Amino acid sequence: xxxxxxxxLRKTLDYRRQAMNQEFDYWQAHFRELRDAIQPTRGRFEATxxxxxxxxxxxxxxxxxxxxxxxxxAGLMSGVTSPSRPWFRLGLRGSTADEAEFEVKDWxxxxxxxxxxxxxxSNIYRMLxxxxxxxxxxxxxxxxxxxxxxxxxxGHNLQVGRFRLGEDGNGRVVALFREIKMPVRGxxxxxxxxxxxxxxxxxxxxxxxxxTFTICHMIxxxxxxxxxxxxxxxxxxxxIYWEKDSPSGQFLQIGGHRVxxxxxxxxxxxxxxxxxxxSPGMVALGDARSLQVSQEQKAIAIQKMHNPPLIGGxxxxxxxxxxxxxxxxxxxxxxxxTGGIKPAYEVRPDIQGLLLDIQETQRRVxxxxxxxxxxxxxxxxxxxxQITAREIAERHEEKLMALGPVLxxxxxxxxxxxxxxxxxxxxxxxxxxxxxxxxxxxxxxVEYISLLAQAQKAIGIGAIERTIGFAGTLAQIKPDVxxxxxxxxxxxxxxxxxxxxxxxxLSPDELREVREAKARAAAQAQAMEAAxxxxxxxxLLSEANLNGIDALQRGAAL
Numbered sequence: 204x205x206x207x208x209x210x211x212l213r214k215t216l217d218y219r220r221q222a223m224n225q226e227f228d229y230w231q232a233h234f235r236e237l238r239d240a241i242q243p244t245r246g247r248f249e250a251t252x253x254x255x256x257x258x259x260x261x262x263x264x265x266x267x268x269x270x271x272x273x274x275x276x277a278g279l280m281s282g283v284t285s286p287s288r289p290w291f292r293l294g295l296r297g298s299t300a301d302e303a304e305f306e307v308k309d310w311x312x313x314x315x316x317x318x319x320x321x322x323x324x325s326n327i328y329r330m331l332x333x334x335x336x337x338x339x340x341x342x343x344x345x346x347x348x349x350x351x352x353x354x355x356x357x358g359h360n361l362q363v364g365r366f367r368l369g370e371d372g373n374g375r376v377v378a379l380f381r382e383i384k385m386p387v388r389g390x391x392x393x394x395x396x397x398x399x400x401x402x403x404x405x406x407x408x409x410x411x412x413x414x415t416f417t418i419c420h421m422i423x424x425x426x427x428x429x430x431x432x433x434x435x436x437x438x439x440x441x442x443i444y445w446e447k448d449s450p451s452g453q454f455l456q457i458g459g460h461r462v463x464x465x466x467x468x469x470x471x472x473x474x475x476x477x478x479x480x481x482s483p484g485m486v487a488l489g490d491a492r493s494l495q496v497s498q499e500q501k502a503i504a505i506q507k508m509h510n511p512p513l514i515g516g517x518x519x520x521x522x523x524x525x526x527x528x529x530x531x532x533x534x535x536x537x538x539x540x541t542g543g544i545k546p547a548y549e550v551r552p553d554i555q556g557l558l559l560d561i562q563e564t565q566r567r568v569x570x571x572x573x574x575x576x577x578x579x580x581x582x583x584x585x586x587x588x589q590i591t592a593r594e595i596a597e598r599h600e601e602k603l604m605a606l607g608p609v610l611x612x613x614x615x616x617x618x619x620x621x622x623x624x625x626x627x628x629x630x631x632x633x634x635x636x637x638x639x640x641x642x643x644x645x646x647x648x649v650e651y652i653s654l655l656a657q658a659q660k661a662i663g664i665g666a667i668e669r670t671i672g673f674a675g676t677l678a679q680i681k682p683d684v685x686x687x688x689x690x691x692x693x694x695x696x697x698x699x700x701x702x703x704x705x706x707x708x709l710s711p712d713e714l715r716e717v718r719e720a721k722a723r724a725a726a727q728a729q730a731m732e733a734a735x736x737x738x739x740x741x742x743l744l745s746e747a748n749l750n751g752i753d754a755l756q757r758g759a760a761l
Contacts (some may be wrong), residue, residue: 206398210452216421216443220380223367223477230478234341234363237484240491241268242340248364264502265494267565268487271572272339275483278577279335282655283613286328289319290653291622296646306639311647313636318625321355321634327621330358334468334617337363339572342470342482345379347422348621349464350628358466368467368477369423376467376477376616377424382447388412390446394456400449417447418455422465435459462627468617470609487571490564497561504552511546576606610655622649667697 231248238246243263263269284290293311322328330346337344341363351357361381369378387406390399396407406414421443428439435442438459445454469479569575626647629635671688678685691714698708709717 207454207457208452209454209457212443212457213445213452213454216419216445219369219378219423220367220419220421223369223378223380226369226477227367231364233485236492237340237482237488240488240495241484242272242336245337245340246363262495264498265491265561265565267494267568268484268491268572271487271569271574272336272484274569274574274577275339275572276332276336278573279338279655280328280332282577283335283610283653284328284331284618285653286323288654289315290651290656291315291618292650292652294648294650295642296648307641310636310639310642314626317634317636318622318629321625321629325351325354325356325358327356327358327625330360331617333360334466338468338470338479339482340484342479342485343368344466344468346466347379347464348466348624349460350631355632355634356625356628370477371424374472374474376465376469377463379422379465379467381420383418383420384415385418386413386415390416390418390455394444398455400446400453402448403446419445419447424463425459428459430461432459432461440464461631462624463620464624466617466620468613470612472612483572487568490568490571494561494564494568497557497564501554501557501561504550504554504557507550508552508554511550512548513546573606606655614651618651619649664697667693 234246235248238248239262293315295307295311327348334344334346337360343363345361345363345366345368347359347361349357349359361379366379366381368376369380371377385393387403390403391407396404399407403416406412406416421441423441423443425437425439425441428441429437430439432438435458438461440460440463442456442458442460442464443454444456444458470483471479471481473480626635671693674684674688691711695708
């Protein structure tokens with residue numbers, strides 16, 4: 204494809220990029236500290252930085268923060284978007300129990316099932332797992348969700364430091380800028396030889412296929428974009444590529460997406476900030492750094508205790524001092540009260556006190572990463588022979604309240620756009636079942652039924668159970684109070700709270716038909732019971748013979 208030239212658009216993108224770079228610069232130093240103190244393998248902040256530059260970090264002497272981050276990451280993965288169980292279901296907005304015809308419910312259920320299959324067949328769950336790790340460490344993560352010919356949908360997780368974010372006036376992250384190092388061969392194969400700049404063309408002509416160039420990529424929401432536009436350049440979400448050192452106004456591609464391709468969840472949203480204001484890693488940073496110092500001091504103390512500095516006579520007339528574990532200090536003979544080699548001083552560190560301080564610091568780090576929430580049962584049973592299920596449930600509910608705002612943020616900034624994009628790309632690939640007439644034009648709602656979502660809803664279940672329990676107690680004194688309870692509504696509320704499939708409960712029309720059938724069957728049974736005595740009497744009369752004449756015949760004759 205030929206190169207696209209647009210001077211005004213290039214200026215607009217440059218201004219946008221500069222503003223996003225300035226905002227990231229405020230956070231960059233803090234992000235470096237988080238990486239160096241907790242997870243050296245995540246985060247790239249230099250253009251030439253390699254994995255070995257950060258992963259080989261000898262300052263990590265205590266891995267408590269890393270282990271706690273791993274627990275948080277696994278807990279969110281299994282509790283929010285577990286691949287092994289349903290975590291969302293589809294419905295119709297504004298619907299009641301009276302709607303939901305069988306055809307519509309079956310269609311929604313089939314769409315939901317196919318979406319799960321597509322996600323499991325692609326790399327979406329691997330992307331989500333990495334996303335939760337970045338959220339716990341930096342408080343902000345970024346992913347691109349794009350269509351894929353083989354897997355329908357594919358996710359790309361971006362490392363912090365390699366991207367910049369921007370938000371709109373409503374505090375929503377709508378823009379992402381990143382720089383990509385690409386070889387000449389990849390650039391030409393992706394956009395064609397006609398679209399590249401002269402330096403790339405010369406490298407291609409000279410056979411330098413693996414010389415790298417910097418490609419800029421901007422995703423932003425178009426103010427005048429149309430989700431239904433046939434041309435990619437007019438769609439709602441812009442996706443623009445250009446060479447960083449290309450002539451001003453020249454682009455490799457001006458494309459777009461119908462749905463939001465950017466997933467940028469934040470741990471804590473603050474007005475006017477595209478980056479999260481907090482994260483478990485930020486909360487635990489001070490303690491995590493303190494642990495490295497404490498562990499180093501403990502190791503030195505133990506070394507000095509078991510291999511203390513020594514003093515002795517001079518070696519070849521030299522005198523020197525070495526105050527390290529196992530170090531030897533040569534002194535003049537007159538400085539020694541006795542001959543031989545002996546410890547320079549007594550080393551008696553309070554190892555037990557140091558261990559207690561380390562354990563308390565480790566506990567604070569684990570609390571910052573919510574380890575006490577995701578390993579609630581194991582921690583509750585630690586050192587206790589008996590504990591009730593009620594006590595564990597109350598503790599669990601208390602901890603879940605702290606995660607409430609975080610889960611709400613994940614719903615809006617991660618899960619909702621992920622489901623919408625997956626649905627749209629499946630629709631483009633024509634792998635969705637044909638929609639019934641009753642659902643055409645109606646908005647579809649998404650309800651989350653993950654373990655953590657249901658656990659939070661379970662707090663409301665307690666109110667239902669307490670109401671039923673109180674009604675049962677009161678009914679022993681005043682039996683007619685049971686008439687106040689609507690059993691049907693109670694069942695629907697309970698099923699909604701626990702995330703039960705809608706198909707397990709009958710609709711009001713279906714329930715009415717079942718009850719009418721039962722009433723007819725009961726009426727027939729009652730009629731048959733009433734007819735049995737009459738049939739028995741008739742049998743007795745027919746068997747009786749008065750003067751040789753059947754009683755029934757006599758009655759008829761009379």
